[in-house]
Amino acid sequence: MTTPCRIIFSWLFLAFAGSIAAKGRREPQTWPPTDWLLQSLVQSVPAQLAKFDAKTGRFQAKNWQAKNQNVIFPLAAAWQLASKANPYHGDEALLAVISKAGEALTEAQDENGGWPVTAGGRSQRLSGTYSRWIRAYMLVKDHLPPASRQKWEQGLQRGFAAMHKEAADNIRGSTAQAAAALYAAGMAFNKPDWRERANQTFAAIAAAQAPDGFWRSRDRERPGPSLMHNLMMLDALGLYYSLSKNDAVLNAMERGALLHNALLWPDGSVAAAFDAVLPYRTTKNLGNIGFSWTAAGRGFLLRQTAAEYNGKRAIDLDYAAAMLIHGGSGTGVAAPSKDFLSDDRQMQKRRLGDWHVCLSAYTAAPSNRRWRLDRQNCFDLFHKDLGMTVGGGNGKNQPRWSNFTFGDLEKPTAAADNNGQPQSLRWTPTAAKLSPPDQAPAVDLTYGDDAAQVTMTPQTDGSMELAYTLTKPPTVPAAAHVPLLRRSGFVRLGNGERWRPGLEQRTFTGREVGGWLEWNGLRLEFPAEATLHWPEPPSPSTTGTPVSPGDLAQCRLVLTLPFSAKTLRQTVIVRSRPPVPATAKTFAAAKLPVVSPSATQIITQADQAAVVLCATAVGEAMTFTFTVPDAGNYELLADLILGNDHGIVTIAVNDHVLGKPFDTYAQERDSSGPMPLGKLTLDAGPKQLKITVTGKNRQAKKYLVGIKAFYLVKS
Structure with missing residues (x-):
């Protein structure tokens, strides 16, 4: 095996160790x-x-x-x-x-x-x-x-x-975890007093749960719910119940399971606008043993683990062991998909056609604690085809992730100065109120003496209008911010430029880019006075350390909308604009016959359903055979794999080279998204698409070539 392919296989093993081939399996209807x-x-x-x-x-x-x-x-x-x-x-x-x-x-x-947690640090149990x-x-x-x-x-x-x-008396996740362990120890060593202390803790935990399933923090720095906190509670309850069979906690586990189901987006990821601990992640919440003891919880587990079960990857060993030893069993019941309003009316999750929104009215002053996020973003916007688009939860000391800012953006500090003067920049609201569930989604926000509102209004053409409004002319610089989650591939700007968001800092004005952008299916339309800023990480470095390739996935492309005495309302339009028309003929690379004229090894990369040529030199190539259904004029698009070990390529159909050489180097693994390569005239029948290595970026480590799919769009 060539060295590059050894590296590829090594990388695949590390990233996807435990991949299970499970063709033909049927999804289970019972758990586990x-x-x-x-x-x-x-x-x-x-x-x-x-x-x-x-x-x-x-x-x-x-x-x-x-x-x-x-x-x-x-x-x-x-x-x-x-x-x-x-x-x-x-x-x-x-x-x-x-x-x-x-x-x-x-x-x-x-x-x-x-045990010492860090060298020379204080010991902890x-x-x-x-x-x-x-x-x-x-x-x-x-x-x-x-x-x-x-x-x-x-x-x-x-x-x-x-x-x-x-033993602590508070209602915290760590307390619940300790109590469940204490109950187990009480059983193992026949210590009734240990078991009784755990019983008391879990009685208090069950009583403290809100009817909607949340355990809300009483910490002034973190009011409202936290996904991690709730998951820790349910995990501890599940372990405790597996040992005690105390039916008094069953209702708490059921309410918790129903809540977590309500927080899911259609792709299985979880809403985050309400959370002061975790920003949005694309990874799924797979639940824990606390879900396994109720029918609603088992339905959640079946839904969330279906992709893993069907062969994409094995589950974590600790998760598997806990379910096998301490988990419940039985039929899973799918919870109904419906809008959600929290018991304290501070959070909503609603569906508006193809759009889904999560609204949060929880507020708190910025905390000095490292893991307390700023409650700065009051809504997340999700689309059934695009996934998470706008928002994505909260950051830390990152004003551009906020819905509004009042003050100088170049001085992002929440602390008063030495003379006790007001803070130079306000980016977290001091109060918030949600619109009633029977009205268009909106949040009224107060920032000290200033008030603002953000509304989400579905349009008849399927797009979503986001409106940001001030109630009075600002006395300090004021702006609204629209954080866009990072998507794969290139951004197409209205001025014709194609740009891939990487490590380079970029700032554009709406006027410069023509007032719109498209990014892997997402289209955003905005006014000329707006500015785009990239990259905006969750928590900017206080030492000036630049963003690293591993940080890019959590960075935002932020659109900033300025206000003035004459401009108190700014709007943007968000819409789904598929990069490939529905009428296009799609050819998935992994499903096509492929050979290498240069006898170079070819592998299938499971994580991105891509075919990879383990090229080591210029001139190496791979050729796919595909069939054109109808004669005609076509445009060819290709979705190529990007990475720091990938080379420069040309693509030809039946020896006709399309476009210019394409550099597939990137500092982190990504895909290009469907990229237009050129137009051609084809008759019906078998054809060959050849990808040839023509060089490599001087920063690239190898000459690898990867492709996910290509598309023919008939003119």
Whole structure:
């Protein structure tokens, strides 16, 4: 195998290790899909064993933290679960690893059962690690060597005794996780008082849940719900119920499952405008064992894991082990898809034709805490074909992610100056109010003495109008901001320029670019006085460190709309403009016959459904055979893979080269989106499309070539 292809295969293994070929499977109607979960668990074991240091008993010993030992529970599950498909059941070598790993936790404890989180830092009792340690103990205790079992019990009882003594009374995710672990320890060591303390905690947790399923923070710096907080609560409830079978918490788990279903966008990702901890992510919320104990929760799990189950990738080993050991089972019921209004009327999620909006009226002053996001963005806009388009949750010290700003954007500080003067820039509202559910979506926002409103109005042509309005002329510089989530491929500007958002900082005016842009299906129309800014990361560096390639996915292309004494209202139009017409003939590369005239290796890249030529030099090529259904004049478009190891290519149909050489180099992995290459006249019948390497960018590492699809658009 050539070196570039070794690298490609290595990359594929690391990024998609555990990919399961499951052709022909039918989606399960009941939970859990045991065979799939077990397969996910079993095939993850070798990678974990490779990280184990037999001398110390530590996983990833070089940069060790106690949480590295969390894999002790899934390994114990793999050892305990009996199945013909599980070669690790009862395996003595695996048991020896588990035994030594538990001893390592005891050896690293201080007198209160804590572990150092960082070198020289304060020790902490990590509830997640204790939870997995005690659950592993319950699975293997009777099979541990006597001396090892004694050491395990010494460490576990030391930690849980301190945990019981210092048990918190607050309603937090970490408290719930600790209480579930304490209940398990109370069972394992026959400590009724430990179990009772956990019972009290979960009674309080169930009582504190709002009827809509939220647990709302009482922290002034983070009012309102947090997805992470709610998920931690449900996970702890699921573990607690699996051990206690206390039916008093079933309703809390059901309400939580219904809530999380209501927060989903059509693609399975989750709304984020209301969240002060997590911005929007394209990844799916896959749930946890707290969902598995109710029919509504199991329906959520079936929906959210369907893509993984159907063969795209294996599930995380900790998730698989928890579901197999502590999860519930039964039929899943799909929750109805409907609009959502939170119990405190501070959040809405609504469908407006092909558009979906999430509105939030939760407000808070910016916090100095690192993980507290600024409540600056009151809405997210999602489209059924485009995905998340505008908004995408909140950032940190990033005014351009805000709906409005009042003050100097060059001085983004929320702190008063040394003389106690007002802050130089206001970007988080001090109050907010949502429009009633029977009216057009709108949020009224107050910024001290200034008031503003943003409204979302569907248009008859299927587009969405976003209107930003001030109630009075501003006394300081004021602007509205429209953050666009990063999309794959190139931005097409109204002035004809094609530009790919990368590491280079760019600023455009609406007048310069012709008042519109298109970006992989999204079209935005805006006034001449607007400005576009790229890249705007979630939290700008305070030291001037530039954005790295790995940061680009979370950056926003922000449209800024200025206000003045004469301009109190600004509007933009957002619409779906498919980059390829519905009438186009699509040829998926992975489904076509392909050969390499240069005998270069060709592979299929599973993550992007792309075909990759492992080229090492200029002149290497691959040729696809396809059939033109009807004679006529066509335009050819191609969706190529971009990356830091990709070369410059030409594309020809039946030896007719189209357009200019195309540079597929990019600093991070991406796709070009459908790019127009040129027009040609074709008769019906078989044709050949040839992609040839003609060079490489001087920054490119290799000459690789990748293509997802090409399209014929009939003139």
